[in-house]
Amino acid sequence: MREVAVIFRRELKSYFLSPIAYVFGVLFLGIVLWYTSTAQILNGQPASMEHFFRFLPLVFLFFLPGLTMRLWAEERRSGTIELLMTFPVRIGQLISGKFFAALAFLAIVLLFTIGLPLTLSMYGKLDWVPVLGAYLATLLLAGAYLAVGMFWSSTTRDQIVALLLSLVSLLLLYAMGFPELLEWLAQFLPSWGIDLLNGISPYKYFTSIARGVFDTRDLLYYLCFCGFFLHANALVLYARRHRG
Amino acid sequence: MIEVERLTKDYGMAHALKGISFAVARGEVIGFLGPNGAGKSTTMKILTGYLLPTSGRASVDGLDVVADSLQVRARIGYLPESTPLYGEMRVDDYLRFCAEIRGVPATQRRTAIGRAVELCGLQRVTGKNIVELSKGYKQRVGLAQAIVHEPEVLILDEPTSGLDPNQIVEVRNLIERLGQDHTVILSTHYLQEVEKSCSRVIIVSQGQIVADDSRDALVAAMPRSTIYARIQGPEQAVRNQLAELFPGREVQLSTEADGSLHVRVGVGEAKAPVEEALARLVVKNNWSLLELGRERSTLEDVFRQLTMEASVEAMHA
Numbered sequence A: 001m002r003e004v005a006v007i008f009r010r011e012l013k014s015y016f017l018s019p020i021a022y023v024f025g026v027l028f029l030g031i032v033l034w035y036t037s038t039a040q041i042l043n044g045q046p047a048s049m050e051h052f053f054r055f056l057p058l059v060f061l062f063f064l065p066g067l068t069m070r071l072w073a074e075e076r077r078s079g080t081i082e083l084l085m086t087f088p089v090r091i092g093q094l095i096s097g098k099f100f101a102a103l104a105f106l107a108i109v110l111l112f113t114i115g116l117p118l119t120l121s122m123y124g125k126l127d128w129v130p131v132l133g134a135y136l137a138t139l140l141l142a143g144a145y146l147a148v149g150m151f152w153s154s155t156t157r158d159q160i161v162a163l164l165l166s167l168v169s170l171l172l173l174y175a176m177g178f179p180e181l182l183e184w185l186a187q188f189l190p191s192w193g194i195d196l197l198n199g200i201s202p203y204k205y206f207t208s209i210a211r212g213v214f215d216t217r218d219l220l221y222y223l224c225f226c227g228f229f230l231h232a233n234a235l236v237l238y239a240r241r242h243r244g
Numbered sequence B: 001m002i003e004v005e006r007l008t009k010d011y012g013m014a015h016a017l018k019g020i021s022f023a024v025a026r027g028e029v030i031g032f033l034g035p036n037g038a039g040k041s042t043t044m045k046i047l048t049g050y051l052l053p054t055s056g057r058a059s060v061d062g063l064d065v066v067a068d069s070l071q072v073r074a075r076i077g078y079l080p081e082s083t084p085l086y087g088e089m090r091v092d093d094y095l096r097f098c099a100e101i102r103g104v105p106a107t108q109r110r111t112a113i114g115r116a117v118e119l120c121g122l123q124r125v126t127g128k129n130i131v132e133l134s135k136g137y138k139q140r141v142g143l144a145q146a147i148v149h150e151p152e153v154l155i156l157d158e159p160t161s162g163l164d165p166n167q168i169v170e171v172r173n174l175i176e177r178l179g180q181d182h183t184v185i186l187s188t189h190y191l192q193e194v195e196k197s198c199s200r201v202i203i204v205s206q207g208q209i210v211a212d213d214s215r216d217a218l219v220a221a222m223p224r225s226t227i228y229a230r231i232q233g234p235e236q237a238v239r240n241q242l243a244e245l246f247p248g249r250e251v252q253l254s255t256e257a258d259g260s261l262h263v264r265v266g267v268g269e270a271k272a273p274v275e276e277a278l279a280r281l282v283v284k285n286n287w288s289l290l291e292l293g294r295e296r297s298t299l300e301d302v303f304r305q306l307t308m309e310a311s312v313e314a315m316h317a
Helices: A002-017 A020-041 A050-068 A070-078 A080-084 A091-123 A128-154 A159-175 A179-185 A191-200 A202-210 A216-243 B040-047 B069-075 B091-101 B106-119 B135-147 B165-179 B191-197 B215-220 B235-245 B274-284 B299-316
Strands: B002-011 B014-024 B029-033 B055-060 B076-079 B153-157 B183-188 B200-205 B208-213 B225-232 B251-255 B261-266 B288-296
Touching: A002 A020, A002 A091, A002 B091, A020 A050, A020 A091, A050 A091, A050 A128, A050 A159, A050 A202, A070 A080, A070 A091, A070 A128, A070 A159, A091 A128, A091 A216, A128 A159, A128 A202, A128 A216, A159 A202, A179 A191, A191 A202, A202 A216, B002 B040, B014 B040, B014 B055, B014 B208, B029 B040, B029 B191, B040 B055, B040 B153, B040 B183, B055 B069, B069 B076, B076 B135, B091 B106, B091 B135, B106 B135, B106 B165, B135 B153, B135 B165, B165 B183, B165 B191, B183 B191, B191 B299, B200 B215, B200 B299, B208 B215, B208 B299, B215 B299, B225 B274, B235 B251, B235 B261, B235 B274, B274 B288
Parallel strands: B029 B183, B029 B200, B076 B153, B153 B183
Antiparallel strands: B002 B014, B002 B055, B200 B208, B225 B261, B225 B288, B251 B261
């Protein structure tokens, strides 16, 4: 645990030592808040956070690869990976530290959106339970995206390559959650293939949690999804020890 | 302290290490010499647990580098080639990070970092970002990182490459000090470094050990010494007489700017007083002798000879 905590602190701090944190924070919050306020207030709909939460998976798609692209690629480019891998620390501990640091950074940024539900609750009656549930779902979804991005980052020493690979794979995963696309694909694929594609997409599970329906199966899904990609990440690093 | 047995490492089709074996006793300072690509870094990366060997085994303090990798790593301080560092961090933050991740207890952390800072002469730069430091200072930060947890073994991969002559001297002095209470393996291109700080030299070439001995023994085993002299006299006569004096040996003769003749003769292991014979010859002919001396072979000669032999063999194989 100590090792994970040490890596976690260093990684989290390094977000704030680079301009990434500020560019990311300002752009992300700007886009999200602007979209939500126009969609919600101008339309005069009842107080609800639904627009905000439904918009996040799309924004994350473009923003989160930016948070994960350097996690391993930069270590590989600068050679510091050789330091990390020769510290008396397990690969799993390195991965956990980095993963939770990225997630924590995102959580900090999301904390700035708390003004949104606060404002809504001032003007109308806001049910806080589903809102908090949706925040949790958002973190789970972000975790899934970050695990994918971090995996790609471990496969290359070029941050831009990591960014593009994450972007494309997340885009595909996102699209697989849309019924329209799946209906179209049903012409070419057997039904179990469609179920599989739909079952993998993190977006599918997000919509139900974001609506305030919390199912342990959804939680389990996210844990498995993250576990899969974090494990793949570890395999890439192990393979490097063999290959050199 | 360190034992390496028939270690091999293949990178795809290339054989980086072809079965090397050596042992290092506690407190020894070993110089690891070899041309680029000889296998120095690969050996060090295997010892530090960064790479897995293809076959063979290596142990540190009786612990296997593969099976007990974490315990081995805890005992080693490592400076990788080209000194990777987290540039955006401050020197003190970075050293604290290294101490923490290596499990230096919180109560001793301050002392441990202070000791490393002092030993490496970093007092003036602890508050600076690493990117802002000169190459020499970065190198010292890398060394401080390697010793902050007081490891028993130090593995330093080319600790002085890319430094200017003053920085090289500083780092070399530092390594010498560290060698007093650590077991050290250092790789280098600079032979003077080995002459100064290492008790033993291992020369690798083409993935194999071609020599493993004390520096003096290696040099002594090279039967090559050269007599040199500066003589004032008629060139043709000098040439003829010298050829007579050293039958069967090649005599190099060149004219210096002041008109004197520079003479070099390889005399091999000849113990006979060839200097005296040469001096008599000069006196007899009434020339004047401006300079006379003998050059012993250096570690550099040993290095060149052994690594050339190995690469020639590899070409024929």
